Amino acid sequence: MKVFFILSLFALVGTCSTPKHSVKIQNLKDSIKISDSALVVKYANTITSKELKTHLYKFSSEDFEGRKVGEPGQKLAAEFLKNYYFSENIASPFGKKNYYQYIPASYLKETIKSSENVLAFVEGVEKPEEVVIISAHLDHLGIADNGMIYRGADDDGSGTVALMEMAQAFNTAKKQGHGPKRSVLFLHLTAEEIGKKGSIFYTKYPVFPLENTVVNLNIDMIGRVDDFHMFNRDYIYLIGTNRASKELHFLSEKVNSTFFNINLDYRYNAEKESNRYYSRSDHYSFALHDIPVIFYFNGEHKDYHEISDTPDKIDYDLLEKRTKLIFATAWQIANQENRLALDRDNELLK
Ligand SMILES: [Zn+2]
Numbered sequence: 001m002k003v004f005f006i007l008s009l010f011a012l013v014g015t016c017s018t019p020k021h022s023v024k025i026q027n028l029k030d031s032i033k034i035s036d037s038a039l040v041v042k043y044a045n046t047i048t049s050k051e052l053k054t055h056l057y058k059f060s061s062e063d064f065e066g067r068k069v070g071e072p073g074q075k076l077a078a079e080f081l082k083n084y085y086f087s088e089n090i091a092s093p094f095g096k097k098n099y100y101q102y103i104p105a106s107y108l109k110e111t112i113k114s115s116e117n118v119l120a121f122v123e124g125v126e127k128p129e130e131v132v133i134i135s136a137h138l139d140h141l142g143i144a145d146n147g148m149i150y151r152g153a154d155d156d157g158s159g160t161v162a163l164m165e166m167a168q169a170f171n172t173a174k175k176q177g178h179g180p181k182r183s184v185l186f187l188h189l190t191a192e193e194i195g196k197k198g199s200i201f202y203t204k205y206p207v208f209p210l211e212n213t214v215v216n217l218n219i220d221m222i223g224r225v226d227d228f229h230m231f232n233r234d235y236i237y238l239i240g241t242n243r244a245s246k247e248l249h250f251l252s253e254k255v256n257s258t259f260f261n262i263n264l265d266y267r268y269n270a271e272k273e274s275n276r277y278y279s280r281s282d283h284y285s286f287a288l289h290d291i292p293v294i295f296y297f298n299g300e301h302k303d304y305h306e307i308s309d310t311p312d313k314i315d316y317d318l319l320e321k322r323t324k325l326i327f328a329t330a331w332q333i334a335n336q337e338n339r340l341a342l343d344r345d346n347e348l349l350k
Pocket residue numbers: 137155156192220221
């Protein structure tokens with residue numbers, strides 16, 4: 001009798017709770033309304049494989065000597081970014097010509113010299129205090145023992161040039177009267193290769209309060225195809241989408257299905273996944289502060305962390321399409337009516 005009673009109680013709970021949860025999820029999905037479709041397409045189309053390629057051949061050239069944190073080549077790479085934003089009339093959050101967040105040597109590892117994050121900013125027109133952060137790391141591995149240069153075209157030249165093109169697209173939109181509701185910060189992080197130090201520093205000394213940071217979309221390698229996708233190359237791995245905000249997960253899916261139909265591969269998003277990619281790039285520093293994140297990643301390939309990671313091996317058509325996806329996702333988050341909600345605050349999930 002007792003056993004029977006407990007069993008029926010389980011059955012009762014089971015039948016009640018399951019549909020309720022799915023109704024909540026459906027309500028959440030239905031609540032996401034794509035903002036300004038025509039404008040998204042118009043400004044996404046200013047992101048071109050041609051410009052990405054021009055920037056990437058320069059950024060991963062031997063001039064920058066593998067961009068090792070604190071070294072002259074990395075300083076030149078930072079200066080290249082600063083000069084780009086200045087010449088494009090894209091502002092800095094610090095004003096004038098100062099685009100650097102200085103990181104003292106004492107904060108970095110022994111033997112590493114001081115370095116800098118590089119920041120560009122498109123201020124929001126309605127809710128400027130709320131900030132969408134798009135990030136990629138600017139540093140890489142430097143010069144190999146045999147004197148060869150680690151070019152880091154995919155890692156993370158691809159993410160770096162994606163930020164340059166997205167900043168230009170948001171800035172052009174703003175000049176033409178379509179500035180984002182919320183602010184967008186383009187954050188080029190240093191010292192990722194020595195333990196994500198640039199993002200840890202930024203989250204310790206944020207330029208905008210972390211409680212006003214709506215999301216971090218982090219890009220680390222989006223220009224190549226891995227072995228799993230040789231015959232299905234129109235893909236990208238997304239990691240972290242549903243950890244803090246289911247709204248972010250469904251918003252990202254809806255933007256993709258509305259505009260792009262890229263195969264979004266979540267295999268590395270599984271909890272306890274053995275590669276632990278979720279904790280291996282800069283978004284993780286933001287996730288630790290309860291900020292929703294998406295990590296965009298093409299997976300590893302034979303040239304990962306090798307001198308053979310060169311710009312001639314980048315698939316520029318894919319780099320363009322993936323950059324457009326991230327741009328459109330950022331546009332939606334920056335422009336939709338409500339601020340992206342954490343699950344714990346989301347009324348639709350209560
Ligand atoms: Zn990287």
